[in-house]
Amino acid sequence: MDKHDAALEINSGTKTKKFVLSEVFNLRRDFDKVSLIVELLLVFITFQILTGGTFMTTRNLSNLLMQGATCSIIAITMMLVIVSQNADLSAGNVLGFMGVVAATMQVNLELGTSATILITLLTGLLVGLWHGFWIGYVKLPAFIVTFATQLIMKGLILLVGGGMSIGPVSPSFAVFGYEYLPNIIGEETGFNLLSVILLVLAILCYIGFSIYNRRKKIKEGNPQYGMPIFIGQLVLVSAAIFLVGSIMAFNRGFSYAVLILVALALVFSFIVKNTKFGRYVFAIGGNRDAARLSGINIELNVLKIYVLHGLVTAVAAIVYLGRVGQAAATSGTGFEFTAISGCVVGGTSILGGRGNIIGVIIGTMLMAALDNGMSLLNLDATFQYIIKGMVLMIAIAIDVSSKKTKK
Numbered sequence: 001m002d003k004h005d006a007a008l009e010i011n012s013g014t015k016t017k018k019f020v021l022s023e024v025f026n027l028r029r030d031f032d033k034v035s036l037i038v039e040l041l042l043v044f045i046t047f048q049i050l051t052g053g054t055f056m057t058t059r060n061l062s063n064l065l066m067q068g069a070t071c072s073i074i075a076i077t078m079m080l081v082i083v084s085q086n087a088d089l090s091a092g093n094v095l096g097f098m099g100v101v102a103a104t105m106q107v108n109l110e111l112g113t114s115a116t117i118l119i120t121l122l123t124g125l126l127v128g129l130w131h132g133f134w135i136g137y138v139k140l141p142a143f144i145v146t147f148a149t150q151l152i153m154k155g156l157i158l159l160v161g162g163g164m165s166i167g168p169v170s171p172s173f174a175v176f177g178y179e180y181l182p183n184i185i186g187e188e189t190g191f192n193l194l195s196v197i198l199l200v201l202a203i204l205c206y207i208g209f210s211i212y213n214r215r216k217k218i219k220e221g222n223p224q225y226g227m228p229i230f231i232g233q234l235v236l237v238s239a240a241i242f243l244v245g246s247i248m249a250f251n252r253g254f255s256y257a258v259l260i261l262v263a264l265a266l267v268f269s270f271i272v273k274n275t276k277f278g279r280y281v282f283a284i285g286g287n288r289d290a291a292r293l294s295g296i297n298i299e300l301n302v303l304k305i306y307v308l309h310g311l312v313t314a315v316a317a318i319v320y321l322g323r324v325g326q327a328a329a330t331s332g333t334g335f336e337f338t339a340i341s342g343c344v345v346g347g348t349s350i351l352g353g354r355g356n357i358i359g360v361i362i363g364t365m366l367m368a369a370l371d372n373g374m375s376l377l378n379l380d381a382t383f384q385y386i387i388k389g390m391v392l393m394i395a396i397a398i399d400v401s402s403k404k405t406k407k
Contacts, residue, residue, distance in 0.1 A: 050373070067371075113172040
């Protein structure tokens with residue numbers, strides 16, 4: 001090795017060390033993650049104190065995960081909508097309409113569960129095509145189109161359901177909303193063995209994927225964290241997965257609703273990070289003109305976003321109808337607010353171009369925790385609306401100010 005090569009190696013090593021230090025202490029880059037964790041801890045600790053220890057019991061946290069699953073499912077694709085600088089104000093009423101359609105087929109027409117689910121998903125697909133056509137190709141403002149759809153869906157709910165509650169749905173349909181994984185060693189053990197096994201497998205898969213991903217990036221020449229930092233990250237994230245998973249695993253076990261949420265989160269995390277479509281969504285939201293000049297078909301990709309959003313909202317409708325057992329004229333009202341708030345609180349930029357699936361789910365669960373905690377305190381609905389509105393306003397203000405700072 002000559003002096004020139006040695007100098008290159010030293011410089012390369014210095015760059016790697018500087019990269020690691022800057023990455024570890026880059027608070028601006030990690031601001032969204034840090035602020036979300038702080039907010040989550042503050043909410044949980046506050047409600048734990050105010051409710052006299054009731055809030056953080058295993059039973060209540062398990063119920064919280066069940067309650068938050070529906071809006072978290074909607075929020076997964078709501079994130080894609082917002083990242084692409086679009087909007088959806090109709091998700092709650094779309095969910096309510098699909099719930100009425102599904103309940104009508106189950107109760108009045110006596111269709112089987114498979115046929116009902118298929119028709120519900122097709123309904124979601126049609127709603128997505130409707131939005132994608134008007135917003136993507138006709139280029140009408142997403143705010144106006146989805147607000148119009150909200151009004152249309154309210155009318156269709158009254159037209160199809162007649163303003164009456166329809167139910168109950170069949171047990172085979174309801175299983176998606178309120179049933180849990182069976183306990184393979186009996187019901188009196190205090191934990192669900194099958195859920196514990198899945199929890200351990202999830203942690204092992206995370207560790208294995210992280211190691212594989214690190215080695216792949218090193219081979220590609222991308223600087224990475226030092227080994228102590230990497231191991232610390234593995235330990236902290238694994239502990240977080242175990243902590244969240246054990247809430248259900250050591251109670252009644254994992255519910256099918258939560259498993260559906262996890263499956264969708266994994267699928268869309270892969271789509272966002274590893275497909276052209278995922279990169280196109282962020283490119284469109286980051287700079288629409290530049291995306292068009294680079295050859296991205298914006299109209300087609302906006303259509304795809306809304307089609308996926310319609311399908312996922314249909315899944316959320318199935319889960320919600322299964323949990324409550326019947327469809328009512330008010331079903332789904334306000335769900336779009338919780339999903340949008342969860343996205344913003346979870347780090348999705350309302351100005352487009354930035355967002356992540358895990359942050360969205362945590363943010364939506366945080367909004368569900370606010371609802372749950374305030375209900376435990378029997379707080380008047382007047383103050384509940386005020387508090388949730390203030391939380392959303394603060395989250396948007398933080399998002400806009402951080403965007404300006406980065407510029």
